[in-house]
Amino acid sequence: MSDSAPPPIRPLPETVVNRIAAGEVLARPSNAVKELLENSLDARSTTVSVACAQGGLKMMQITDNGCGIAPEDFRFLCRRFATSKLKTYDQLQGGEVDTFGFRGEALASVSHVAHVSVTSRTAAGACAFRGTFRDGALLPIDAGIAPDLGGPEDPAPGEDVLQAYLTPTSGTQGTAITVEDLFYNVPARRQAFTNPRAEYVRILDIVSRYAVHYPGVAITCRQHGASRADLSTPGRLASPRQAIQAIYGAEVARNLHDIDIPRDTTGDLKVAVRGLFSAAESRFRNPVFFLFINNRAVSSPSLKRAVDTLYANLMLTAGGKSSFVYLSLTLPGAHVDVNVHPTKRFVNFLEEDRIVELIVSTMADRLQTENTARRFEVTP
Numbered sequence: 001m002s003d004s005a006p007p008p009i010r011p012l013p014e015t016v017v018n019r020i021a022a023g024e025v026l027a028r029p030s031n032a033v034k035e036l037l038e039n040s041l042d043a044r045s046t047t048v049s050v051a052c053a054q055g056g057l058k059m060m061q062i063t064d065n066g067c068g069i070a071p072e073d074f075r076f077l078c079r080r081f082a083t084s085k086l087k088t089y090d091q092l093q094g095g096e097v098d099t100f101g102f103r104g105e106a107l108a109s110v111s112h113v114a115h116v117s118v119t120s121r122t123a124a125g126a127c128a129f130r131g132t133f134r135d136g137a138l139l140p141i142d143a144g145i146a147p148d149l150g151g152p153e154d155p156a157p158g159e160d161v162l163q164a165y166l167t168p169t170s171g172t173q174g175t176a177i178t179v180e181d182l183f184y185n186v187p188a189r190r191q192a193f194t195n196p197r198a199e200y201v202r203i204l205d206i207v208s209r210y211a212v213h214y215p216g217v218a219i220t221c222r223q224h225g226a227s228r229a230d231l232s233t234p235g236r237l238a239s240p241r242q243a244i245q246a247i248y249g250a251e252v253a254r255n256l257h258d259i260d261i262p263r264d265t266t267g268d269l270k271v272a273v274r275g276l277f278s279a280a281e282s283r284f285r286n287p288v289f290f291l292f293i294n295n296r297a298v299s300s301p302s303l304k305r306a307v308d309t310l311y312a313n314l315m316l317t318a319g320g321k322s323s324f325v326y327l328s329l330t331l332p333g334a335h336v337d338v339n340v341h342p343t344k345r346f347v348n349f350l351e352e353d354r355i356v357e358l359i360v361s362t363m364a365d366r367l368q369t370e371n372t373a374r375r376f377e378v379t380p
């Protein structure tokens with residue numbers, strides 16, 4: 001029995017709270033790239049380019065040609081839980097949310113653990129504006145003056161007030177967001193990243209996923225200063241297979257089977273599955289497993305495990321080395337809970353076991369037939 005007084009309970013200072021929260025949303029540079037890329041897609045961009053220095057730790061810049069950000073909204077851009085997307089909790093519950101973002105946490109989080117600057121121009125704007133952010137707030141250009149920008153209920157600040165915060169610049173329609181010195185104020189996190197190259201590979205992985213899933217959007221990713229992109233799709237492509245061809249080459253794209261399970265309108269399993277998967281004798285350098293659920297890049301350990309097991313067995317006989325699998329699942333919005341994980345990487349969905357079984361058995365049928373026939377089928 002302790003006879004000492006209990007330690008007092010006190011709320012943490014706001015900056016500490018925000019920094020802790022930011023550390024959950026942004027575990028590593030690729031999480032930030034994913035959030036910024038999703039914002040660009042939410043803004044209906046048709047071109048998105050990503051540039052990174054030192055695996056995104058020193059710098060990451062995402063430039064798009066989307067709808068842009070109104071100058072008077074810059075004040076809320078990095079404010080936590082400020083968003084243009086979600087308005088009511090019911091929208092989230094009803095699965096009505098058709099944007100990646102919904103909780104206004106990404107840019108706020110980034111601004112608490114990095115230096116953020118944003119240049120943006122709307123279709124109606126006469127020029128672009130640039131602002132810089134720190135710890136959730138828009139910084140005045142001259143640190144000496146800090147006029148009140150007002151809260152959400154206040155009228156939009158006038159041009160004279162905005163002048164103290166925003167620099168007019170030239171620029172085309174769209175948004176460029178630059179994030180520098182990620183985790184500069186979280187030394188333990190910063191030091192954990194000893195291999196910037198490995199972080200860049202993760203960034204390339206997430207950008208590739210979106211480039212495959214959004215063949216209509218021209219997406220590039222490069223190291224800062226490099227003249228050649230490491231990944232580039234031209235946009236306006238008709239199918240993920242064409243995007244795969246642009247990224248991984250014609251040989252890879254040609255040797256993929258289609259999976260297309262329409263939604264069964266009579267049964268209770270309301271899932272539709274589309275995707276592409278490699279033959280069991282494929283010998284890619286690295287395995288690829290891209291999963292999208294309702295257009296979000298997510299992880300499903302159970303589906304991945306089942307697919308890996310399927311290939312492991314078949315590849316033994318077929319002499320394959322690694323597989324390429326891209327799956328896109330569409331479920332009723334109300335069956336998916338996207339808000340279970342801070343990085344939105346995992347989602348919960350109803351009937352997961354049965355859906356995994358359906359997908360894997362469909363793929364197994366195709367791969368086993370092919371294995372038995374011992375021929376290389378080429379899907380057009």
Ligand code: ADP
Pocket residue numbers: 035039040043064066067068069077082083084085100101102103104105106107108175
């Ligand atoms: P969320 O995406 O959840 O709304 P974010 O912190 O990612 O939260 O972004 C906050 C808001 O900033 C968005 O709701 C959007 O209005 C605006 N925004 C962010 N990035 C862009 C962009 N690239 N183009 C246009 N608007 C953007």
Ligand code: MG
Pocket residue numbers: 035038039100101102106107
């Ligand atoms: Mg967002």
